Amino acid sequence: MVSINYSSREVCCKIVYYGPGLSGKTTNLQYVHSKVPGNTRGDLISLATEADRTLYFDFLPINIGTINGFAAKFQLYTVPGQVYYNATRKLVLRGVDGVVFVADSQPDKLDENIESLMNLQENLEEYGYNLDEMPLVIQYNKRDLPGVMSVAQLEERLNPKGWPYYEASATIGNGVFDTLKLIIKLVLDRAKSAGTRSQPASSETAGATPQPEVAAATPVMSAPTASTSRPYPTAEPEVTATSSPSASTEPSDPVATTPASPSYQEPSSVAAPKPEAADPSPVDAQATPSAATESVESSKIPEPAAQSPDDSQPASSRPFPGDREESGAKKITPIAFTPTPKESSAEVSYEKNVLKNSSADTGAAPSGSSLPGMAPPLRRRSVSRKRGFFKRLFGIK
Amino acid sequence: MADDTLIIYEEEINLIESLMSKMLKGAEARCALLVDKDGHLITRQGFTHSLDTTALAALLAGSFASTREIARLVGEEEFSVLFHQGKKDHIHMSLVGERSILVVIFDDRTTIGMVRLYAKEASAELARIFEQIKAKSATGVKPGISDEFADMTQDKLDDIFQD
Numbered sequence: 001m002v003s004i005n006y007s008s009r010e011v012c013c014k015i016v017y018y019g020p021g022l023s024g025k026t027t028n029l030q031y032v033h034s035k036v037p038g039n040t041r042g043d044l045i046s047l048a049t050e051a052d053r054t055l056y057f058d059f060l061p062i063n064i065g066t067i068n069g070f071a072a073k074f075q076l077y078t079v080p081g082q083v084y085y086n087a088t089r090k091l092v093l094r095g096v097d098g099v100v101f102v103a104d105s106q107p108d109k110l111d112e113n114i115e116s117l118m119n120l121q122e123n124l125e126e127y128g129y130n131l132d133e134m135p136l137v138i139q140y141n142k143r144d145l146p147g148v149m150s151v152a153q154l155e156e157r158l159n160p161k162g163w164p165y166y167e168a169s170a171t172i173g174n175g176v177f178d179t180l181k182l183i184i185k186l187v188l189d190r191a192k193s194a195g196t197r198s199q200p201a202s203s204e205t206a207g208a209t210p211q212p213e214v215a216a217a218t219p220v221m222s223a224p225t226a227s228t229s230r231p232y233p234t235a236e237p238e239v240t241a242t243s244s245p246s247a248s249t250e251p252s253d254p255v256a257t258t259p260a261s262p263s264y265q266e267p268s269s270v271a272a273p274k275p276e277a278a279d280p281s282p283v284d285a286q287a288t289p290s291a292a293t294e295s296v297e298s299s300k301i302p303e304p305a306a307q308s309p310d311d312s313q314p315a316s317s318r319p320f321p322g323d324r325e326e327s328g329a330k331k332i333t334p335i336a337f338t339p340t341p342k343e344s345s346a347e348v349s350y351e352k353n354v355l356k357n358s359s360a361d362t363g364a365a366p367s368g369s370s371l372p373g374m375a376p377p378l379r380r381r382s383v384s385r386k387r388g389f390f391k392r393l394f395g396i397k
Numbered sequence: 398m399a400d401d402t403l404i405i406y407e408e409e410i411n412l413i414e415s416l417m418s419k420m421l422k423g424a425e426a427r428c429a430l431l432v433d434k435d436g437h438l439i440t441r442q443g444f445t446h447s448l449d450t451t452a453l454a455a456l457l458a459g460s461f462a463s464t465r466e467i468a469r470l471v472g473e474e475e476f477s478v479l480f481h482q483g484k485k486d487h488i489h490m491s492l493v494g495e496r497s498i499l500v501v502i503f504d505d506r507t508t509i510g511m512v513r514l515y516a517k518e519a520s521a522e523l524a525r526i527f528e529q530i531k532a533k534s535a536t537g538v539k540p541g542i543s544d545e546f547a548d549m550t551q552d553k554l555d556d557i558f559q560d
Contacts, residue, residue: 006410007405014437032558036557057459067549067550087466180558184554188551191547192541
C-alpha cells in the first residue's frame with residue numbers, strides 16, 4: 001500500500017528485507033546507510049539484541065527529494081531472520097509495498113532459505129496479501145564467499161516463479177543498490193497500475209506533457225515545494241504544504257479529476273486563468289480561481305510561506321516553556337502570594353501610596369469609625385486591608 | 398491482495414489537524430502525532446521540531462503492533478490505550494478507528510487524566526473522519542502514480558545510489 005499524502009505532499013513506500021537469519025538483511029541497510037548522502041537518509045534504527053542480532057526490525061528512511069511536487073520517501077525495514085522471532089517478523093510485514101528476499105548462497109543454508117520463503121508466503125497471506133502479486137526481488141547474497149551454490153542451482157530451488165534476482169555481496173556492497181533500485185521500480189510500477197484513471201498525482205504530471213502552457217506550471221508548483229525539501233529527518237513539509245498553493249489546488253474529490261482535464265493545471269497556469277471550461281468538476285471550478293491567485297503570491301515568496309505556518313502552528317496549541325505568556329504568568333504568581341525581599345519592598349512602597357490616597361479619601365469622607373486616622377483606611381479599602389494582612393503575616397515593615 | 402490504500406485530501410487533513418490542535422490545547426500537551434499502523438506518519442501538531450518524527454512514527458507503530466500481539470496472547474483482542482511514563486516526558490497512545498494511532502507526548506505541566514480525557518474525545522471524532530475517508534475512497538478512484546513520477550524517481554535514484 002503506497003501511502004500518498006496530499007497534504008504533506010508525500011509518496012511513501014514500505015520495503016521489507018526478508019530472509020533467513022544471518023543472510024545479510026541488516027548488512028544491506030547498513031551499506032545503503034553508509035553510502036547514501038546524509039541529507040537523503042535518516043538515521044538507521046536498529047532494534048537488536050546485545051549480540052547485534054535483529055530483535056524486532058531495522059529501519060532506514062530514505063527521502064530522495066521532491067519529484068513533481070511530491071516528496072518521494074522510502075522506508076526500508078528488515079525483519080529478524082531467526083525462526084524464533086516469527087511473531088515480530090510478521091508485524092513488520094504489515095502494509096508492505098515490496099519485498100527483497102535476501103537469500104544466503106551457501107549450500108548449507110539452502111533449507112533455511114526455502115523455509116524462510118515459505119514463511120514469507122504464510123505471513124503475507126495472514127495480512128491478505130498474495131505473494132504472486134507482491135513486488136519481490138531475490139538477492140542471492142554472499143557471492144564473494146568460496147564454495148557457494150551456483151545461481152542456476154539457487155534459481156531452480158528458490159525461484160520457480162521467476163522473480164527478478166540480483167547477485168550480491170552486501171558487505172562490500174555489490175548488488176545492494178541494484179536490488180534496491182529494482183524493488184523501488186517494481187513498487188512504483190505497481191502503484192502506477194493501481195490507478196485506474198489519472199489521479200491528482202498523475203494528473204499533475206500528465207498535465208505537463210499534453211498542454212504546452214502547463215510547462216510553465218511546473219516551476220510555479222515546485223517553488224513552494226522546494227522550500228519543503230529540506231534535508232531529512234526535518235521533514236516539516238506537511239504544515240507548509242497544507243497552506244501552500246499546490247496543496248490548495250488539490251481536488252476535493254478524487255472522482256472529479258480526469259486525465260483530460262487535470263485540476264492541477266488550472267492553478268499552475270495562473271497567468272492565463274481558464275477555469276470552468278476544461279474542468280468537469282463544479283467543486284474544483286469554484287475552488288480554482290481563489291486558489292490560483294494564492295498560488296502565485298505565495299510561490300513568489302516561498303521562504304516566509306514555509307516558515308510562517310510552522311510558527312503559527314505552536315500558537316494554536318498551548319505555549320511551551322519559554323513562551324511569553326507562560327513566563328509572564330509565572331512572574332505574577334510570586335508577587336501576589338510569596339513576596340521575595342525585592343518584591344516586598346516594592347509592595348510596601350505601593351502600599352504606602354495606597355494608604356496615603358486612602359487616608360486622603362478618609363479626610364474628605366470620614367467613615368463611621370471611632371478611631372479616625374488609624375483603622376479607617378484599612379477598613380475602607382479592601383486592597384489595602386489585604387496588603388496590611390500580608391504585611392503583618394510576613395512581618396514586613 | 399488487500400487493498401487498503403489510504404488517501405487523505407486537504408479538507409480532511411485540515412479537519413484532522415484542527416481536531417488535534419484543539420485536543421492539544423485542552424490537554425495542555427506538548428505535541429501529538431497521528432500515525433498509521435504501518436508506521437507512516439499521517440500528520441502532527443504542536444512542538445515536533447526537535448523530534449525525528451519519521452523514526453518515531455515507525456517505532457511507535459512497532460510498539461503498538463507488538464502490544465497488540467501481547468494482548469492476543471493473554472486473550473485480549475487489543476489494548477486500545479498504551480502509556481509510557483518517563484521522568485519528564487510521557488507518551489499516551491490510543492487507537493483511532495481500525496488503522497491509526499493517536500500519540501500524545503506531554504510533560505508534567507499536565508496530567509495523564511487530562512490527556513486521556515481529551516485523547517479519548519479526539520479519538521472518537523477522528524475515527525468518524527477516518528470512516529468518512531474510507532467510505533470516500535471506496536467509491537472514489539484509486540490513486541496511482543504517473544509514469545513521469547516513476548521515471549523521474551528512477552533517474553534520481555541512479556544519481557543517489559552510487560557505490
